[in-house]
Amino acid sequence: QSVLTQxxxxxxxxxxxxxxxCTGSSSNIGAGSGVHWYxxxxxxxPRVLIFHDTNRPSGVPxxxxxxxxxxSASLAITGLQAEDEADYYCQSYDVSLNAWVFGxxxxxxxx
Amino acid sequence: EVQLLxxxxxxxxxxxxxxxxxxxxxxxxxxxxxxxxxxxxxxxxEWVSVIHNSGEIYYADSxxxxxTISRDISKNTLSLQMNSLRxxxxxxxxxxxxxxxxxxxxxxxxxxxGSLVTVSS
Numbered sequence: 477q478s479v480l481t482q483x484x485x486x487x488x489x490x491x492x493x494x495x496x497x498c499t500g501s502s503s504n505i506g507a508g509s510g511v512h513w514y515x516x517x518x519x520x521x522p523r524v525l526i527f528h529d530t531n532r533p534s535g536v537p538x539x540x541x542x543x544x545x546x547x548s549a550s551l552a553i554t555g556l557q558a559e560d561e562a563d564y565y566c567q568s569y570d571v572s573l574n575a576w577v578f579g580x581x582x583x584x585x586x587x
Numbered sequence: 588e589v590q591l592l593x594x595x596x597x598x599x600x601x602x603x604x605x606x607x608x609x610x611x612x613x614x615x616x617x618x619x620x621x622x623x624x625x626x627x628x629x630x631x632x633e634w635v636s637v638i639h640n641s642g643e644i645y646y647a648d649s650x651x652x653x654x655t656i657s658r659d660i661s662k663n664t665l666s667l668q669m670n671s672l673r674x675x676x677x678x679x680x681x682x683x684x685x686x687x688x689x690x691x692x693x694x695x696x697x698x699x700x701g702s703l704v705t706v707s708s
Contacts, residue, residue, distance in 0.1 A: 510692035521698035576634040
């Protein structure tokens with residue numbers, strides 16, 4: 477059972493938008509720890525998509541955006557493309573566990 | 588260019604040992620923290636252990652007392668000695684560089700390709 481909670485799956489048609497949520501607690505997201513998002517394709521390593529809640533690394537399209545509020549965070553993807561089909565993970569730091577923690581992952585299906 | 592290259596994975600019997608290595612290039616282990624993160628087949632990501640640029644070491648509860656992380660600054664190489672292995676340790680192990688102003692904001696900005704460890708009789 478993951479410390480951060482994500483819905484197992486989400487889907488959307490090409491061109492539409494989806495939101496992936498990540499729920500934590502007062503000892504991680506609510507403690508002010510940064511929230512980061514990763515994209516992972518089967519058989520490959522994760523790559524950072526959003527860091528420090530809302531920031532995109534160079535090369536990540538602006539169709540991807542992050543937000544944070546209280547003990548939860550969200551990843552929004554607009555203008556869905558077939559190439560966006562992947563697993564998405566949120567990550568933060570838990571000050572009670574003294575550990576970096578991940579959500580269980582959300583599988584995005586582009587219909 | 589930052590690169591991380593893991594090696595040392597394989598098949599090991601329950602109770603056995605294995606040592607993973609991660610060769611880093613494009614940055615120095617004396618300047619950044621690097622962690623091991625694992626992923627069981629078909630499952631999510633789990634942080635395992637970190638060695639800070641200062642040399643401080645931390646472990647996840649699931650591996651503390653069985654796994655040992657270390658580094659060789661001269662070779663810019665990270666290692667993970669895994670003892671008393673269990674079936675539930677079966678996973679792909681990634682080494683990942685961390686970045687951020689303070690520990691609570693650190694994220695994993697570069698990842699290796701991963702090394703598969705299978706614990707089975």
